[in-house]
Amino acid sequence: MTPAFLSAVVDTLLPGDQGVPPLPTGTAAGVAARPEPLLSHRDGAEHDVALRAIARAAGGEDSFVRADAAGRIACVRLVEAEMREPFRALVALVLQDYYEAESVLVAMGWRVEPPQPAGHPLPAFDEALLEPVKRRDRMWR
Amino acid sequence: MARLDPVDVVVVGAGLGGSAFCARLSERAPQLRIVCLERGDWVDRSAMPAYRRDWQSAALGAWATSPNARLSVDARLPSADYPIDDSASPIKPLMWNGVGGSTINWAAHVPRLHPSDFRTKALGGVGDDWPFSYFDLEPYYDLNDTAMGIAGLAGDPAYPPKRSPRMPPVPIGRMGEKAARGFNALGWHWWPADAAISTVDREDRRACNNAGPCLMGCPIQAKASADIVYWPAAIKNGVKLRTRCVAQQVIVQGGRAIGVTYRDATGATQEQPAAFTVVAGNGIGTARLLLASNVGRGVDGALGRYLMFHPIAYARGMFKEELDGPRGPIGNCIYSHEFYEHQSGRPFIRGLQLQVTRENSLLAQAARLEPAWGAAAHRLLREEFRHSLPVMVVAEDLPEAGNRVVLTEGVAADGLPDVRVEYTVSENSRRILDFGLDRAEEMLRAIGAHRVVRVPLAPVTGWHLLGTARMGDDPARSVTNARGRCHAVPNLLVADGSLFPTAGAVNPGATIGALALKIADDLAREVIG
Ligand SMILES: Cc1cc2nc3c(=O)[nH]c(=O)nc-3n(C[C@H](O)[C@H](O)[C@H](O)COP(=O)(O)OP(=O)(O)OC[C@H]3O[C@@H](n4cnc5c(N)ncnc54)[C@H](O)[C@@H]3O)c2cc1C
Numbered sequence: 001m002t003p004a005f006l007s008a009v010v011d012t013l014l015p016g017d018q019g020v021p022p023l024p025t026g027t028a029a030g031v032a033a034r035p036e037p038l039l040s041h042r043d044g045a046e047h048d049v050a051l052r053a054i055a056r057a058a059g060g061e062d063s064f065v066r067a068d069a070a071g072r073i074a075c076v077r078l079v080e081a082e083m084r085e086p087f088r089a090l091v092a093l094v095l096q097d098y099y100e101a102e103s104v105l106v107a108m109g110w111r112v113e114p115p116q117p118a119g120h121p122l123p124a125f126d127e128a129l130l131e132p133v134k135r136r137d138r139m140w141r
Numbered sequence: 142m143a144r145l146d147p148v149d150v151v152v153v154g155a156g157l158g159g160s161a162f163c164a165r166l167s168e169r170a171p172q173l174r175i176v177c178l179e180r181g182d183w184v185d186r187s188a189m190p191a192y193r194r195d196w197q198s199a200a201l202g203a204w205a206t207s208p209n210a211r212l213s214v215d216a217r218l219p220s221a222d223y224p225i226d227d228s229a230s231p232i233k234p235l236m237w238n239g240v241g242g243s244t245i246n247w248a249a250h251v252p253r254l255h256p257s258d259f260r261t262k263a264l265g266g267v268g269d270d271w272p273f274s275y276f277d278l279e280p281y282y283d284l285n286d287t288a289m290g291i292a293g294l295a296g297d298p299a300y301p302p303k304r305s306p307r308m309p310p311v312p313i314g315r316m317g318e319k320a321a322r323g324f325n326a327l328g329w330h331w332w333p334a335d336a337a338i339s340t341v342d343r344e345d346r347r348a349c350n351n352a353g354p355c356l357m358g359c360p361i362q363a364k365a366s367a368d369i370v371y372w373p374a375a376i377k378n379g380v381k382l383r384t385r386c387v388a389q390q391v392i393v394q395g396g397r398a399i400g401v402t403y404r405d406a407t408g409a410t411q412e413q414p415a416a417f418t419v420v421a422g423n424g425i426g427t428a429r430l431l432l433a434s435n436v437g438r439g440v441d442g443a444l445g446r447y448l449m450f451h452p453i454a455y456a457r458g459m460f461k462e463e464l465d466g467p468r469g470p471i472g473n474c475i476y477s478h479e480f481y482e483h484q485s486g487r488p489f490i491r492g493l494q495l496q497v498t499r500e501n502s503l504l505a506q507a508a509r510l511e512p513a514w515g516a517a518a519h520r521l522l523r524e525e526f527r528h529s530l531p532v533m534v535v536a537e538d539l540p541e542a543g544n545r546v547v548l549t550e551g552v553a554a555d556g557l558p559d560v561r562v563e564y565t566v567s568e569n570s571r572r573i574l575d576f577g578l579d580r581a582e583e584m585l586r587a588i589g590a591h592r593v594v595r596v597p598l599a600p601v602t603g604w605h606l607l608g609t610a611r612m613g614d615d616p617a618r619s620v621t622n623a624r625g626r627c628h629a630v631p632n633l634l635v636a637d638g639s640l641f642p643t644a645g646a647v648n649p650g651a652t653i654g655a656l657a658l659k660i661a662d663d664l665a666r667e668v669i670g
């Protein structure tokens with residue numbers, strides 16, 4: 001599979017948006033920069049089956065690359081409807097890289113650092129909220 | 142096959158039940174020689190993903206909650222798994238195979254059963270009664286709480302008073318406070334979770350810092366797990382723990398168990414003779430080993446049957462304001478037992494728990510969207526991430542003989558027969574889930590959710606593996622007696638979640654720990670008088 005085809009698929013699945021801050025496209029976030037998993041030709045690898053089906057639906061990898069956004073989306077939808085599991089495997093694979101990319105975490109208002117060692121601050125619990133429950137009679141039997 | 146020196150007790154499985162059992166028995170009867178065989182290894186906390194940038198995708202790979210998902214990864218696994226054919230079950234079994242068992246990746250939400258859960262037959266004519274009461278188990282709940290260290294608040298009117306000490310509850314955060322206001326507005330019960338999580342620094346266990354991904358293990362040991370709360374004591378008391386040892390068979394001769402054969406870390410087969418054999422491999426591992434051992438008539442009737450999971454549904458409310466997202470220990474926030482006890486006039490028998498949880502990681506939230514790709518997925522994720530509030534509906538799963546663990550034709554890489562789970566969500570469970578979803582949505586709407594997503598049955602939630610070697614007085618409907626001894630083979634005991642005759646509608650960990658402690662005490666009393 002050509003890098004151009006993979007990039008076109010990735011950006012169709014992850015087009016990015018114009019929010020504040022904007023979400024980058026999949027390739028801008030670096031998803032197709034690490035093509036090994038996408039290129040893996042392990043026999044029967046589900047995402048690979050879906051990629052080939054997308055190329056077929058478009059009439060070839062180059063045709064998919066040359067198609068406009070609407071044309072690419074139509075091909076992808078076709079494959080999604082035809083082969084749900086392989087398609088989901090492909091989506092799962094690109095999502096993994098994308099949602100761990102720094103630019104995406106920042107755009108979504110989340111921090112780049114992993115959960116540890118900093119953890120997260122949470123306010124202490126206001127016990128006054130429990131007053132109505134504390135007034136209840138025993139509920140257990 | 143080498144025949145080892147005989148011991149007094151051989152235990153299979155160093156998970157929650159096996160660990161608690163070993164610690165207690167070795168304390169009460171220090172003269173006993175006790176060996177524990179565990180198929181997995183000690184977990185390496187420095188390898189836990191919470192310190193890594195790729196922590197989100199680790200949850201889909203080597204640190205997934207599902208053994209099948211882990212096995213599908215091409216990597217050295219931290220858990221010593223076996224494949225489970227779950228194609229005949231809409232709920233997928235989850236576990237951890239290593240020292241500490243499934244408490245390595247549990248959420249450590251530790252509610253107790255209600256007293257009524259021990260008497261479903263007497264009270265409502267359904268299920269089976271436990272062979273003892275809540276109050277018989279209560280001292281052991283207290284002991285297990287003390288060993289684990291519980292954060293929570295005394296005084297919940299849904300329970301008899303709990304005597305064990307409590308640390309301050311884990312912070313309920315903005316999500317918990319919001320849901321609490323919803324429950325209050327409707328006049329419904331709620332309470333902050335009992336969590337087996339340190340909220341203060343204690344010796345080698347640090348206070349939880351709300352980092353979040355408890356289901357991949359807690360590297361700072363804030364979360365209790367059996368490897369850190371029970372094994373240090375058990376080892377100090379002289380219990381010999383042999384890791385990477387897979388029990389292959391319980392050997393039964395003339396109606397007595399004479400020991401266990403196992404495959405050790407080098408692949409060699411050993412025979413460990415013992416006066417008592419105790420199996421604690423969890424609701425699937427125990428049934429698998431006992432079925433493979435063909436332990437005899439009387440055990441076979443109920444063995445492997447009556448599997449209970451607790452079917453789970455979710456309602457997620459979307460709010461304009463910012464909430465906590467994946468901050469805080471995932472399973473521990475607040476719960477409501479407003480609909481827990483059976484009430485006539487409802488369209489189902491028994492009841493449910495509404496459990497407000499924290500959110501999943503960004504990646505997990507993105508992956509669950511429908512559609513999960515394209516501009517629509519980006520829009521949805523912006524609306525949901527840090528703005529959603531999940532309410533989990535936990536249904537009481539009544540015991541049904543057709544829900545079961547069976548052996549299949551093949552032999553797995555660990556030398557034991559392949560295993561399959563056959564499970565159907567009953568009509569009653571379905572009605573409980575639908576009712577619970579309606580109530581969860583009612584609460585979410587009451588606090589201003591502008592959209593509510595309902596997940597009628599969440600598949601990757603087979604956290605609780607219960608009932609497949611159940612206790613009872615009737616050998617036709619149970620595998621063991623009240624002391625965990627198999628009816629057909631009295632010196633063969635079970636000490637794990639398989640023992641549950643019924644499941645209630647709460648997480649089982651507190652009860653499994655308490656049960657294993659009680660069974661150890663019962664055995665100690667019988668052996669040493
Ligand atoms: C992701 C997740 C989240 C959870 N969250 C909660 C929660 O918040 N609250 C709660 O109460 N419960 C929770 N649970 C459930 C809880 O962890 C389990 O119910 C509990 O650990 C079961 O205890 P057990 O002793 O029955 O089995 P386990 O703890 O599973 O231990 C069984 C042990 O036996 C070993 N074993 C099996 N077969 C063999 C063999 N042939 N030879 C040698 N060793 C063997 C296994 O390796 C394992 O270590 C959760 C579980 C999971 C997976």
Ligand code: SF4
Pocket residue numbers: 338348349350351352353354355356358359360361362363364469470471
């Ligand atoms: S949230 Fe707390 S208990 Fe859970 S893993 Fe993080 S520090 Fe440990």
